[in-house]
Every structure is written in C-alpha cells, then in structure tokens.
C-alpha cells in the first residue's frame with residue numbers, strides 16, 4: 312500500500328470527508344491545506360503581508376499562491392513521514408505547477424514510488440448543492456452532510472460543539488471556487504497523474520459509506 316495518498320476533486324466532492332475516514336482507518340495523518348490555512352486565520356498574531364494576501368485569496372474563493380502552499384505543506388509531509396506514518400493529502404494540489412512541484416519534492420525525498428492519487432469525481436452542480444448546505448463543527452472540525460439523519464442536528468454528534476457554515480461557503484464564493492477549482496481546472500492535474508499511471512477514480516455521487524468502501528479498495532490495491 313502506498314504511503315502518500317493525494318485526494319483530488321472539485322470543491323465539495325467529499326475530499327475532506329473521505330480523507331478523514333481513510334486516515335482514521337489506516338492510521339495515516341490527514342493533511343488538509345484548507346484546514347492549515349483556516350488554522351492560520353484563527354491566529355491573527357501569526358499574520359504577515361504574505362499571509363494576509365493568502366487569506367484574502369481564500370476568502371474570495373481564489374487559489375492561494377503556490378509558494379505559500381509549498382511552505383505550508385511540505386514541512387508537514389516531511390514531519391509525519393519521518394514519524395513513519397502515511398499521509399493523506401486533502402486539497403493540497405490545485406493546479407498543474409503544484410502537481411509538478413509536489414512530484415519533484417517526492418522525488419527529492421525518495422518518495423515517488425509511494426504516491427497514489429485518488430480522484431473523487433462529482434459534477435460541479437452537485438458540488439454546489441452540497442456546499443450550500445454543509446456545516447462544520449467549530450470545535451473538532453467534523454463535517455456535517457445535509458442528509459435526513461444529520462440535517463436537523465443543532466450540535467456536533469461527536470463533541471457537542473457548535474455547528475457553523477464555513478466563511479467561504481457563501482453561494483457567490485462557492486460559484487467562484489467552482490469556476491477556479493472545479494472540474495475544468497482539475498482536468499490537467501488529472502491527466503498528469505493518469506500519465507504517471509498512479510491515478511484511481513472513485514465516483515463521489517453515492518452515499519458517503521459507499522464512496523469510502525471504493526476509496527479503501529483503491530488504496531489497498533495500490
């Protein structure tokens with residue numbers, strides 16, 4: 312089984328939901344570039360002009376600069392891989408230059424044989440539907456789907472924390488994210504991993520548990 316699992320997919324396709332599950336099942340570390348950015352947002356003392364620019368881009372639904380992402384994510388990957396753990400990268404690659412730079416990083420660290428990319432495919436329309444209804448637990452980060460069993464919850468089922476809508480889940484920002492980071496933007500990244508022979512595709516439309524079974528199968532077979 313590979314040690315570096317890269318989740319790809321449009322905003323709202325279920326990358327975070329599936330990455331958390333996979334990491335918990337296999338004892339891997341879940342590294343979400345979006346969560347790393349949101350953690351910085353919670354700590355204004357850490358802010359500097361470069362950080363301000365990154366967070367403004369994020370709020371507007373645009374991509375943060377590639378260099379900022381490398382600084383944020385590469386150190387984390389190294390830290391956890393030297394601990395002997397695998398890592399699940401969630402949303403950490405959003406354009407072709409990033410895909411190439413990560414691959415270079417993996418090669419330099421003798422990790423290129425350890426990489427598997429998993430695309431969670433979903434239409435942009437369904438992504439939009441899910442994101443307009445998503446809630447997140449402020450305390451533990453649990454992602455709450457809009458399903459009959461969860462849509463009326465008033466507190467987090469795991470820790471009783473407060474449930475909120477993410478700041479960038481505003482309909483206009485979601486539209487922007489889908490234009491900037493949806494299926495059209497993803498196509499060259501998907502081709503990149505396809506050409507390397509390390510891409511697996513999982514349909515993100517079925518129920519969460521069904522998608523999880525397919526993701527697990529793909530990763531176990533790698």
Ligand code: AP5
Pocket residue numbers: 320321322323324325326327328329343344345346348368369370372373374375376377380401402403404405409441442444445446454455456457479488492515516517518519520522
């Ligand atoms: P990020 O936090 O990564 O946001 P995103 O890509 O927009 O992805 P989301 O978290 O919105 O969706 P997801 O695919 O994880 O879906 P989820 O599991 O929550 O990035 C935020 C911002 O940071 C970016 O816009 C950008 O500015 C910046 N950024 C981050 N990385 C960057 C990078 N590498 N380069 C540059 N900038 C970067 O699921 C969505 C909803 O659907 C949930 O409610 C969930 O419960 C529900 N759901 C999931 N699966 C199912 C299912 N099968 N059936 C029904 N509901 C489901």
